[in-house]
Amino acid sequence: QVQLVQSGAEVKKPGASVKVSCKASGNTFTIYDINWVRQATGQGLEWVGWMNPSGDTGSAQKFQGRVSLTRNTSVGTYYMELNSLRSEDSAVYYCARYIDGQGFVLWGQGTMVTVSS
């Protein structure tokens, strides 16, 4: 049974960068289509970006130039790095496995990122 296990909570200062990891435990050999979603406290879900099995990436327009999605296939781990952090980036960040035709079928447990001076 594959699970997506994310890295722990982070506290960063404005202007810094954060890198969140998402490991596909239970099967590190299959390369997944992984998306990233964030949720500020008390707010709705906000899609951040995607990386497909071919390694292509894309992101929501508001994050373009500020987010980097990468992976290390040898260890089945996916990464989201967000730069130039500001207070409004404080949120829980989720990774999710996407299956075409089905949506986001499996989610990580979430990583809390707090941006504060």
Next chain:
Amino acid sequence: EIVLTQSPGTLSLSPGERATLSCRASQNIPGNYLAWYQQKPGQAPRLLLYGASSRATGIPDRFSGSGSGTDFTLTISRLEPEDFAVYSCQHYGIPPYTFGQGTKLEI
């Protein structure tokens, strides 16, 4: 980008009652690639329905979805205590994969 508007914002019902949640899109959703997610406090979202009406693995049949084009509905036929949560719709056909703002289903 497709904007999804959910209504109502909050729905107050009792166990055993029927819940009807709406999701309206700003433009036609290709292939009816519309999903519904359930989220409880402190937990990640869980996929309930995809393709507007297909239940995800393990989802009980009291959850059903309908609609096409721009108007979609999630129905919970008889509410169980564990169904009180936030429900979000999402289109996922072509990026950007936008979400609705959510409907809180409360007792």
